[in-house]
Amino acid sequence: AQSVTQLGSHVSVSEGALVLLRCNYSSSVPPYLFWYVQYPNQGLQLLLKYTTGATLVKGINGFEAEFKKSETSFHLTKPSAHMSDAAEYFCACSGGYQKVTFGIGTKLQVIP
Amino acid sequence: DGGITQSPKYLFRKEGQNVTLSCEQNLNHDAMYWYRQDPGQGLRLIYYSQIVNDFQKGDIAEGYSVSREKKESFPLTVTSAQKNPTAFYLCASTKGELLDEQYFGPGTRLTVT
Numbered sequence: 001a002q003s004v005t006q007l008g009s010h011v012s013v014s015e016g017a018l019v020l021l022r023c024n025y026s027s028s029v030p031p032y033l034f035w036y037v038q039y040p041n042q043g044l045q046l047l048l049k050y051t052t053g054a055t056l057v058k059g060i061n062g063f064e065a066e067f068k069k070s071e072t073s074f075h076l077t078k079p080s081a082h083m084s085d086a087a088e089y090f091c092a093c094s095g096g097y098q099k100v101t102f103g104i105g106t107k108l109q110v111i112p
Numbered sequence: 113d114g115g116i117t118q119s120p121k122y123l124f125r126k127e128g129q130n131v132t133l134s135c136e137q138n139l140n141h142d143a144m145y146w147y148r149q150d151p152g153q154g155l156r157l158i159y160y161s162q163i164v165n166d167f168q169k170g171d172i173a174e175g176y177s178v179s180r181e182k183k184e185s186f187p188l189t190v191t192s193a194q195k196n197p198t199a200f201y202l203c204a205s206t207k208g209e210l211l212d213e214q215y216f217g218p219g220t221r222l223t224v225t
Contacts, residue, residue, distance in 0.1 A: 009152065034213060034214075036214075036216075041200075041219065041221065042218055042219065043116075043118075043202055043204075043216030043217050043218045043219050044155075044202070044204075044214070044216040045216070046213050046214075046215075049213055090154065090155070099157065099160065099170075100214065102154045102155040103154055104152060104153060104154035105152075105154050
């Protein structure tokens with residue numbers, strides 16, 4: 001079985017500040033990890049994904065995430081928040097024959 | 113442009129009525145999924161289909177039914193047996209592997225009164 005935990009259902013940052021959204025996973029097999037973004041009343045869009053290889057993954061809109069096996073973490077970061085980053089972010093995990101499991105989401109508020 | 117379409121965007125029904133949500137994709141993807149999204153609960157899998165004429169129950173299939181007669185179409189029926197049908201419904205697809213990234217439609221917001 002696999003699971004995904006996103007710490008903090010709501011995160012607020014000032015415009016220009018560092019964005020850090022936390023994700024921890026549990027998987028009995030090597031995981032594939034994803035971050036998706038959702039704007040209000042829209043579907044989800046892939047930000048980035050980790051499958052194998054380089055543990056630091058760069059995505060769209062200046063986001064990146066680092067896979068840390070020892071910490072079972074895949075935290076999402078962005079050096080400088082922009083107002084347009086305000087959205088809900090979902091971490092997801094899949095592996096082996098397991099279908100993807102999503103976290104409960106983190107709503108990011110950007111304060112001007 | 114390739115993508116997933118869901119219609120309608122907003123849907124209103126009276127309690128006791130069945131309702132069918134449409135999902136169409138022109139990405140030539142093999143696998144399709146239906147999720148339900150409620151505030152604070154993330155995405156929960158209702159049904160998924162990896163090939164035509166075959167589908168499997170997800171975590172919350174009770175009160176829902178699906179069909180997969182064509183590769184590009186995966187309609188979801190919310191039946192009167194679903195106790196709390198009001199929610200945001202998302203359709204997604206992947207090329208075929210369960211490990212692949214998912215492509216999502218814009219969603220349908222269903223309100224049942």
